[in-house]
Amino acid sequence: MARNVNMERALSICDMQGHIWEPGGSNFSLPGVPKVILGTGYPDLWPSLTCREPLDITKEFSFDxxxxxxxxxxxxxxxxxxxxxGDEVNTDCWNSTLHVKQWLQERNMTTKDAYQYFVLRGQEIAISKSWTPVNWEETFNAFKSNLNPRTVVHNWLGGGVCPQAVAKGFRCIFSNQGVWYLDHLDVPWEDVYKADTSDVQQTIWPRAAAAAERLWSQRDATSTGNVSHNVLHRLEYFRCLLNRRGVPAAPVSNFYARRPPIGPGSCYEQ
Incomplete structure (x- = not known):
């Protein structure tokens, strides 16, 4: 007899590149998430003594x-x-430090290229140790097509990123930083308690099914031509199936994704 066991797990973070040096300790504020501050006590990781983050991308020691x-x-x-x-990365230090700037020029790289290079190197290291990498949404926004397919995108700045990430085949974590971050000291407990989490599923479904059919099907099996005629009935059926299984998928024909049905009626029609 199978038994479901709910377990809480600690998600650790090694925050690169934007928060690698924070004097006095970490300002990271998600509950239950331990954090490592890379820059403190490692001057060889800094581009210079006066410019301490991001890490010195020219040194293999940084990645070691x-x-x-x-x-x-x-x-x-x-x-x-x-x-x-991978969030809040200020790359000015790389441009203002002579040896880093020269390293970039020799490789015909911009600081944006360097940011991508660093993130992808970090992902390779994590995957080599049998981890699935999680990165803040800035990495997805900057170079989504080059992220490792195993990446879990962490959405924290606002709505809309998770549906885009899921449509691209990534998994996504949504954090309500407006009220659920512990460093928002001016947010009363009542606002934390009343935060709206009701429309996440409606935002994702059934639109993600359209992306899934195109991305996970053989090319010759996907519909062409009049997709409203050829595909619509499948999405309507799938939306009804989701509803029957307890997933509050929004109507297929919605202009605004998570708008609720206009009234009673068949799940196929609204």
């Missing part, structure tokens, strides 16, 4: 340190997911 930290943390955190950060 990351690999060593992730190896140690793998022994502590058996959970599948590992958060690699």
């Amino acid at each position: 340190v990351i690999s060593g930290i992730l190896s140690d943390m793998r022994k502590i955190f058996p959970f599948e997911l590992f958060h690699l950060g």
